[in-house]
Amino acid sequence: MRCWERPLIEIIRLSVNGDSHEIGVPSHYTLLETLRYVLGLTGSKQGCDKGDCGACTVLLDGLPTLSCILPVQEAIGRQVTTIEGLADPDGPHALQDALDLTGGAQCGFCTPGILMSAAALLNVNSSPTRQEIREALSGNLCRCTGYTKIYEAVELAARALREQRPPAEVLRS
Amino acid sequence: MLRLHPYEYHRPRELEAALELLKEHAGDVMPIAGGTDLVPNMKHRLFAPGHLVALKGLPELHGIVERQGEIVLGAAESLSSLADHHLVRSHLPSLARAAGAIAHPMIRNQATLGGNICLDTRCTYYNQTFFWREALGFCLKKDGDVCHVVRGGTRCVAAHSADTPPILMALGAKVDTASPEGVRSVELDEFFIADGIWNTQRKPDEIVTRLRVPLPSPGLRTSYQKLRERRSVDFPLLSLALAVGLDGDDRVESIALVVAALGAKPRRIGGLETLAKGERLHDELIEEIARQAYRQSNPLDNIIVDIEWRRAMVPVFVRRAIREALARP
Numbered sequence: 001m002r003c004w005e006r007p008l009i010e011i012i013r014l015s016v017n018g019d020s021h022e023i024g025v026p027s028h029y030t031l032l033e034t035l036r037y038v039l040g041l042t043g044s045k046q047g048c049d050k051g052d053c054g055a056c057t058v059l060l061d062g063l064p065t066l067s068c069i070l071p072v073q074e075a076i077g078r079q080v081t082t083i084e085g086l087a088d089p090d091g092p093h094a095l096q097d098a099l100d101l102t103g104g105a106q107c108g109f110c111t112p113g114i115l116m117s118a119a120a121l122l123n124v125n126s127s128p129t130r131q132e133i134r135e136a137l138s139g140n141l142c143r144c145t146g147y148t149k150i151y152e153a154v155e156l157a158a159r160a161l162r163e164q165r166p167p168a169e170v171l172r173s
Numbered sequence: 174m175l176r177l178h179p180y181e182y183h184r185p186r187e188l189e190a191a192l193e194l195l196k197e198h199a200g201d202v203m204p205i206a207g208g209t210d211l212v213p214n215m216k217h218r219l220f221a222p223g224h225l226v227a228l229k230g231l232p233e234l235h236g237i238v239e240r241q242g243e244i245v246l247g248a249a250e251s252l253s254s255l256a257d258h259h260l261v262r263s264h265l266p267s268l269a270r271a272a273g274a275i276a277h278p279m280i281r282n283q284a285t286l287g288g289n290i291c292l293d294t295r296c297t298y299y300n301q302t303f304f305w306r307e308a309l310g311f312c313l314k315k316d317g318d319v320c321h322v323v324r325g326g327t328r329c330v331a332a333h334s335a336d337t338p339p340i341l342m343a344l345g346a347k348v349d350t351a352s353p354e355g356v357r358s359v360e361l362d363e364f365f366i367a368d369g370i371w372n373t374q375r376k377p378d379e380i381v382t383r384l385r386v387p388l389p390s391p392g393l394r395t396s397y398q399k400l401r402e403r404r405s406v407d408f409p410l411l412s413l414a415l416a417v418g419l420d421g422d423d424r425v426e427s428i429a430l431v432v433a434a435l436g437a438k439p440r441r442i443g444g445l446e447t448l449a450k451g452e453r454l455h456d457e458l459i460e461e462i463a464r465q466a467y468r469q470s471n472p473l474d475n476i477i478v479d480i481e482w483r484r485a486m487v488p489v490f491v492r493r494a495i496r497e498a499l500a501r502p
Contacts, residue, residue, distance in 0.1 A: 007179040027180065027181055028177040028178060028179045028182075030177065030212070046174060049175040049216065050213035050216055050217075051209055051279075051280060052406060054277070057279055060282075063253075063282045064278060064282060065279055065282055066209075066279045066280065066283065069208055069212040070212075071182055071212070071225070071227070117279070135278070136278060138278065138406070139276070139277025139278050139405060141406075
């Protein structure tokens, strides 16, 4: 029997947002399908589902990666961070606050991907220029076309993190 | 939602084991590296192998080093590590630029150099879902027997759309491959063939292991130009790579100009050595090179963008490439 006549279920161990999960997944699942349909983490969005839109962006060992075209086995032994793991227990990440304050999240569908790309940028560059932000977010499409507000949000969050103040306070000053 | 077909995913830890798997499942297996080209294609049911052999975990395919007058590039290195690597940036700046211009940051983190070399050709009538292709009665490249680009055409004209091959060809790179039959090395020029259905000499059980680029001489100037509608995400509508060697007196010693994304294989513009050798690159000569390139470039309607525009940009890019190459130290 050819294997595609009956999907194989593989038992794998995934590390997502610091939690280790031992799960059974069909061997042809992408990381995105595993996150959404096996682990119930529906924050990462299924947009174009073929690597064009960036809505499914997660961090794989800190690097922004498209989970919709990543075979789930490629995430074994690596640290996966999704939008659910961005905030800490005390409250939202500065980027999430900033996006709210500047009106950068409109319909919200691209937002999880944008936040992951922006978080990866701020992890390696604490004061990015507008051009660097544009580059880093160039794989995340926003069809509400709210890009300007999104860039402003990343700039605000970067400043808030540098000054160790909440974005709302930075905005008022 | 685009579902993948069921398959078995193998993650060998050494090249030998990978080749063994390719041999064992011959006819129903494909190698996969970054998967940024293959996975969307599988979602479109363009390929449906029962087994995938992952190459990213093979140590033999990693590393970027300088060795015996060559820069050796591991095929499983990601495009972002290629674009950022100090050896590539200092010795092969136009390659770094070409790699950095591919798609967008997430794709570059996943996609590999070897995968870019082996990128499947692209066409409006091919890169579509099964539903879409079926509605049109399929095409020559996949599942059908008519070409929607060339009426009555019997040869597939899907476009070679990778960014690194043009500049690697201009730099005289070689491809090293491994298969169950053994290893071999071919000039990148010969690696590509003018057949849109399968545009490389690579056999189904053959793996690209390394690219080897001769260390450029101090007088070598290069440039890479890419035409696209958006500055991110898009495949090239036209790409052009130039490598020109100048002597101490700024006279041309060697010149290589490669134009791609117009047909099934990158095209090396011919007749330039006789035209330019021993000359300085003055305005008149630049115009003559631009005319030659224009005459030898014949795009087809394989991408939804005006073909006249794509052709008219060839001389524009030749001028830009030469000016940029001369301006760079």
